[in-house]
Amino acid sequence: MADVKTSVHSKKSYHHGDLRGQLLEAVRELVEEHGPDGFSISQACKRAGVSTAAPYKHFKDRHEILRGVVLLAMDRLIAAMQEGADSYPPGDPNRIAAIGRAYIDFARAEPGIFRTMFGLTESHSEDPELTKAGASANGIVENVVGDYLELAPTHPQVKLRAYALWCFVHGHSFLLLDSKHIEGLTNTEENEMLALVGQAMLS
Amino acid sequence: MADVKTSVHSKKSYHHGDLRGQLLEAVRELVEEHGPDGFSISQACKRAGVSTAAPYKHFKDRHEILRGVVLLAMDRLIAAMQEGADSYPPGDPNRIAAIGRAYIDFARAEPGIFRTMFGLTESHSEDPELTKAGASANGIVENVVGDYLELAPTHPQVKLRAYALWCFVHGHSFLLLDSKHIEGLTNTEENEMLALVGQAMLS
DNA sequence: CTTGTAAGTTAGCGTTGCTTACATATGTTT
């Protein structure tokens, strides 16, 4: 029982090592296992090995915990998108498809978290950090589209096309999770569709 | 208090008024007011003027109530889409944009319900009625696209393009709710984008 | 050593989802 926290330091300090981080991880797992609202603070506490009152030393309420989880997920998603983009040289149309694929792959790999990220009723247009993260993701797409069209990322046409692409990829990701996707859509067909839409949107 | 039930007559409602319907309506209102998970059975019971145990004579559990609310919303959405399509003659490209606009307008008009419809973690690919409703909505789009392309609605190319359009509209609707939409996107610009995407996807 | 503060604990309140047992209204049968 006591060996859990010895991972951090030698002393058997029955003050926790990194409870905040462990809680975020526990909630992330629970959300992934049981859906956006299938988790409870109690369960997360049980996983972290603390009492149910402990989290309130680190988070104001349930919502703030979820916010933390979503922020970390945003970082992962943005990193994946950027990585996808960086796997092709600037101007290469494959860059755009790579970003879309990273987005879709993330939704497939972490459906619970993905749902949570875009399911928060409150705080989405309010929270500055979340807004900033969203803008960051949007910026990646705009940069790549701008490179391709050889226009500034702030150009209205670039922004509109980037947004249209985002709509498509986002919608597809969500429909995938709801199993509403077209029957028998193979991976190659999906890639073809991505390419087709990208092509259509950027010509 | 008692006059509520006198409205209905004999055959349909045995005992009191139409509690099932009243509960569905109460939950719909609550979901719209407080978000997909901001409602409680207790509150709905209070609105319907019954005890908290009454709903369980009509619904198995909380989830089944939500399912009923979502099914009714599906009917409304499908009706709106069909109405949008019917406002233009077959083959008219405006038909496609009209369906998309109906979809988006629904999301804007009933954001809480819209979120709920596509936020249910379980039962989406499982529930036959929901699947059927989803297929029905999909069918509307496929029919219109098929008419336009002068191909059968079951033609692979029709299905793929219809799906791509749906992805776009669905994604845009969701991003709208999350206030992630492009800044200063006017209605006319939105319509232009709809037309542009429709054009691009159907050429 | 004393003391302040950060980070845990226990105990408990109010609400929720749901169940069990009981009460009542309605239609059908006799």
Added chain:
DNA sequence: AAACATATGTAAGCAACGCTAACTTACAAG
């Protein structure tokens, strides 16, 4: 009409949950 079966409501209560209050412990600085 009386009895029954069924549909539909209530009352009471349990377990789990979010969150708070009050207390306790550990560490670190003076």
